[in-house]
Amino acid sequence: MPVFEYIAFNPKGRRCKGVIDADNMQMARSRLRERQLFPAEMREVRSQDHSRKPVWGFLSTGRLRPKDVSLITRQLATLTGAGFPLVGALGSVISQTRSTPIKRTLSRIKDTVEGGSGFGDALAAEGPTFSPIYINMVRSGESSGTLELVLERLADLLENQETLKSRIRSALAYPILMAIFGGLVLFALMTFIVPGLVAIFSDMQQELPLPTRILLSTSHFLKAYWWILLPALIALPFLFRKARHSQRLGIQVDAFLLRIPIAGTLATKLAVTRCCRTLASLLANGVPILTALGIVENVVGNKVLAKTIAQAAKAVERGDGIAASLAAGRGFPDMALQMIQIGERSGSLEAMLEKVADIYQNESQNTVAALTSMLEPLVILVMGVSVGLIVLAICLPIFEMNQLIR
Incomplete structure (x- = not known):
C-alpha cells in the first residue's frame, strides 16, 4: 500500500505534518478529512526516498538514531507479545509516534510487509538504519515463529x-568540559593578556629569568600562530576518527588505544561487553555460530579485536573451540576466555557469555567512575600549576628590579 507524506491544517488552523498509508492520493485525502485535517501539500513516499541525503547532509546521516530504534523495538515487542499481528503493531506504532522520520521509516516497512515480504527483508531494505545483528535476529525469529521473543531480547x-x-x-561530560574551558582560558591568557603585562620587560637592560623567557617565547608563538593552532585542534578529532576508519591506519590506531593506561583497559572492557552480549543474543536466537561471529566482527568497535574474531571464525570452521580460537589472537582478557571455555564445556555458552558481558559492563562503569574522580582534580591541578607558573614568570623580573633599586 502506498505511503503519503502530508502537510495539513487542523480545524483551529494549526499546521501539522505526518504520513498516512492509502491506496491512492484521493483516498489519502479522504482519510485526512475524516480526521478533520485539511491537506495543503501531499506527496508519495517511495522506497528509494530513504537513501536520499538530507538537505543538511553534513550534519545528519539521514538515519534513525539508536535511541529511536530502541524505542520502536520495545513498542513492537510489547504489541506483538500482547497478540497484535505484525502489520497491526506497525500501524499502531505509526499512529502513536510524533516523529516524522520514524513515521516515514515504519510506513515503508509496513508497506513492504503488506506486499508479501518478510519483516527481516523489509528492515534490510532500509539500508544501514538497522544493524546486521538486528536483521539476522529478526529473520531467525520469523523462521522459528518466536518473533515476539526476539523483539523482546533485541529491545x-x-x-x-x-x-x-x-x-x-x-560521567565524562563534566571533566571534558572543564578541560576544554580551562584550555581556552589559558590560551586567551597567554595570547592576549600576558603580552601586555610583560611588555615592560622588553626595555630592561639585563637578562630575564629563564621562566620569563620561556613565557615570552610561548606567548609570542601563540599570538603569531593562533590562527593555525585553533583550526588544527578543532580538526584533530575528525582526523583521528578518519584514521580509525581507514584500512591502512585503523588497526594501528586501535592497537595504540588499547595500550593507553586506564583508557585502553576501558576500551577493552567495552568491546568485550559488546562482543559477548551480541554473540549471546545471536546464539540464543538460533543464528549459526559462524554467521554470529561474522556479525560480531562488524559490531565489536575495535579493529584489533575484530581481527581476532575473524581469525577465530576460521579456526571454529576447522573444528576448534571458540575460547581456544579467541586466545590465539590479541585483545581478549584471560578471565573472559576462561569463562567462555567453561561455558563451552558445560553446554551453557549463551548464559556464560551473558555473565561475561555483565561482569565487564559493571567493571566498565566502575572504571568510568574512577576515571571521572581522577580527571576532575587533575584538570584543576593542571590549571592551578599553569596559572602559578605564569604568575611566577611575571613576578621574577619584578623581584630582581626591586633588588637592583635597593
Missing part, C-alpha cells in the same frame, strides 16, 4: 547498550 539488548553509553557520556 533489552539495545536499551542496555544505550544505558551504558549514556552513563559513560554523562
Whole structure:
C-alpha cells in the first residue's frame, strides 16, 4: 500500500505534518478529512526516498538514531507479545509516534510487509538504519515463529547498550568540559593578556629569568600562530576518527588505544561487553555460530579485536573451540576466555557469555567512575600549576628590579 507524506491544517488552523498509508492520493485525502485535517501539500513516499541525503547532509546521516530504534523495538515487542499481528503493531506504532522520520521509516516497512515480504527483508531494505545483528535476529525469529521473543531480547539488548553509553557520556561530560574551558582560558591568557603585562620587560637592560623567557617565547608563538593552532585542534578529532576508519591506519590506531593506561583497559572492557552480549543474543536466537561471529566482527568497535574474531571464525570452521580460537589472537582478557571455555564445556555458552558481558559492563562503569574522580582534580591541578607558573614568570623580573633599586 502506498505511503503519503502530508502537510495539513487542523480545524483551529494549526499546521501539522505526518504520513498516512492509502491506496491512492484521493483516498489519502479522504482519510485526512475524516480526521478533520485539511491537506495543503501531499506527496508519495517511495522506497528509494530513504537513501536520499538530507538537505543538511553534513550534519545528519539521514538515519534513525539508536535511541529511536530502541524505542520502536520495545513498542513492537510489547504489541506483538500482547497478540497484535505484525502489520497491526506497525500501524499502531505509526499512529502513536510524533516523529516524522520514524513515521516515514515504519510506513515503508509496513508497506513492504503488506506486499508479501518478510519483516527481516523489509528492515534490510532500509539500508544501514538497522544493524546486521538486528536483521539476522529478526529473520531467525520469523523462521522459528518466536518473533515476539526476539523483539523482546533485541529491545533489552539495545536499551542496555544505550544505558551504558549514556552513563559513560554523562560521567565524562563534566571533566571534558572543564578541560576544554580551562584550555581556552589559558590560551586567551597567554595570547592576549600576558603580552601586555610583560611588555615592560622588553626595555630592561639585563637578562630575564629563564621562566620569563620561556613565557615570552610561548606567548609570542601563540599570538603569531593562533590562527593555525585553533583550526588544527578543532580538526584533530575528525582526523583521528578518519584514521580509525581507514584500512591502512585503523588497526594501528586501535592497537595504540588499547595500550593507553586506564583508557585502553576501558576500551577493552567495552568491546568485550559488546562482543559477548551480541554473540549471546545471536546464539540464543538460533543464528549459526559462524554467521554470529561474522556479525560480531562488524559490531565489536575495535579493529584489533575484530581481527581476532575473524581469525577465530576460521579456526571454529576447522573444528576448534571458540575460547581456544579467541586466545590465539590479541585483545581478549584471560578471565573472559576462561569463562567462555567453561561455558563451552558445560553446554551453557549463551548464559556464560551473558555473565561475561555483565561482569565487564559493571567493571566498565566502575572504571568510568574512577576515571571521572581522577580527571576532575587533575584538570584543576593542571590549571592551578599553569596559572602559578605564569604568575611566577611575571613576578621574577619584578623581584630582581626591586633588588637592583635597593
